[in-house]
Amino acid sequence: MNGKENTSAGDVLENFYPNGNPGNQTAGEILMSYVDKPVFEKIDRVITSEEFLQILGEDSIGNAGDTVDGDESHKTPEWSETTDFRYRMNHRERGCFMIFNQEVFDIKTNLTLDERIGSSTDARNLASAAAYLGFEYIQVFNNLTRSKILEWLKNVAAASHESYDCFGCAILTHGDENNELYARDASMNITDFTNPFTADKCPTLAGKPKLFFVQACRGHKRDIAVPFTLSVAPTIEQAELKLIPSQADFLIASSTPEGYSSWRNKANGSWFIQALYLCIQRYPTLEIMQIMTRVNRMVALHFGNTNSESQMYKQIPSVCTRLTGELYFHKPGSTVVESHITVSTG
Known part of the structure; x- marks a missing residue:
């Protein structure tokens, strides 16, 4: 931030300047200083998957605004949790x-x-x-x-x-x-x-x-x-139409x-x-x-x-x-x- 050497990418991310990089700031410092603050809020905690699924079920949030070139969809997304994400590999x-x-x-x-x-x-x-x-x-x-x-x-x-x-x-x-x-x-x-x-x-x-x-x-x-x-350093799901x-x-x-x-x-x-x-x-x-x-x-x-x-x-x-x-x-x-x-x- 003060022209110091060996700044990290995270430091640059936090102190982003659209018109240039004052000093040897890291990418992290620059990115996290992005000036468009109104659309960015500090993350105080990570939302859990249960909370996210609950939010998806609320009327105020969903995919009512999803659109592809004007083709809007109003169906609320559904997500059924599964314990098995593996492909079935036991066919004949x-x-x-x-x-x-x-x-x-x-x-x-x-x-x-x-x-x-x-x-x-x-x-x-x-x-x-x-x-x-x-x-x-x-x-x-x-x-x-x-x-x-x-x-x-x-x-x-x-x-x-x-x-x-x-x-x-x-x-x-x-x-x-x-x-x-x-x-x-x-x-x-x-x-x-x-x-x-x-x-x-x-x-x-x-x-x-x-x-x-x-x-x-x-x-x-x-x-x-x-x-x-x-x-650096299966089970079979019940058959259902998807x-x-x-x-x-x-x-x-x-x-x-x-x-x-x-x-x-x-x-x-x-x-x-x-x-x-x-x-x-x-x-x-x-x-x-x-x-x-x-x-x-x-x-x-x-x-x-x-x-x-x-x-x-x-x-x-x-x-x-x-x-x-x-x-x-x-x-x-x-x-x-x-x-x-x-x-x-x-």
């Missing part, structure tokens, strides 16, 4: 896992779509990882055209998943910004893969987890290394954030798939987001590429989750289901 079978492995390309674009040497290693590792997670129906599709990919996605989505726990899909290919992905002969988008499996189009997967893993560049920027100091958003229950794990390139080793495969395979093998009883956090950490800390100027390039995966429950594939001490892996050239 685990389900299907599709792997689209694009190594060679015929498409003419502004990008140079070189042969993706090492991608077959990724496909093999993913098939093994899917088997380890208990998927019985694992199919590897090599170098398909856009029409063939769409045909396979449509057919699998139209079939019944009634007796399955979940669905999995991996896309190994070249990519670009705005989630653009490349088939052998044309460009696609991640939504081409996810849309056939939304709850309205694939009702037998409604309320079940749908996992998508994407190994592809999402731009041309390269992440660089920054030094730092390390500082209304869910059609886009719910998806997890989309990308090898890199939007705008950045993704690294692949010609012998060992991509950094992301290597880490995913190892973490599934090492931590099979953890919840899926715990596994993916370990994947992020492994890629971020244990992989790197140094250029001729000794610049170290790094990478961090990006996980988008719309899951509505905790996802566990194996309980501690459980055995892995024997799965059948099929390779198809489509």
Whole structure:
């Protein structure tokens, strides 16, 4: 506050000045000094979940003012407490896992779509990882055209998943910004893969987890290394009809954030798939987001590429989750289901 050095981010947050930062204040000092005081009240205590639910039931507070472009809703929200937030993973079978492995390309674009040497290693590792997670129906599709990919996605989505726990899909290919992905002969988008499996189009997967893993560049920027100091360390609910958003229950794990390139080793495969395979093998009883956090950490800390100027390039995966429950594939001490892996050239 008085130009002192080594101020913390919290200090900056508390003393925010729109026209600049007087002295070496931390982000915390600046943020907490935000001048628009009338809309901010000091928090004297944390409201309990019971109090919050009681407030939601009062006439004075609710969602009577909720609106989307003028479409108002006046229904009071309802929330029934549950003791189990886990997905049901005891159907007759685990389900299907599709792997689209694009190594060679015929498409003419502004990008140079070189042969993706090492991608077959990724496909093999993913098939093994899917088997380890208990998927019985694992199919590897090599170098398909856009029409063939769409045909396979449509057919699998139209079939019944009634007796399955979940669905999995991996896309190994070249990519670009705005989630653009490349088939052998044309460009696609991640939504081409996810849309056939939304709850309205694939009702037998409604309320079940749908996992998508994407190994592809999402731009041309390269992440660089920054030094730092390390500082970190089921039951079945009664069946009842529920209304869910059609886009719910998806997890989309990308090898890199939007705008950045993704690294692949010609012998060992991509950094992301290597880490995913190892973490599934090492931590099979953890919840899926715990596994993916370990994947992020492994890629971020244990992989790197140094250029001729000794610049170290790094990478961090990006996980988008719309899951509505905790996802566990194996309980501690459980055995892995024997799965059948099929390779198809489509």
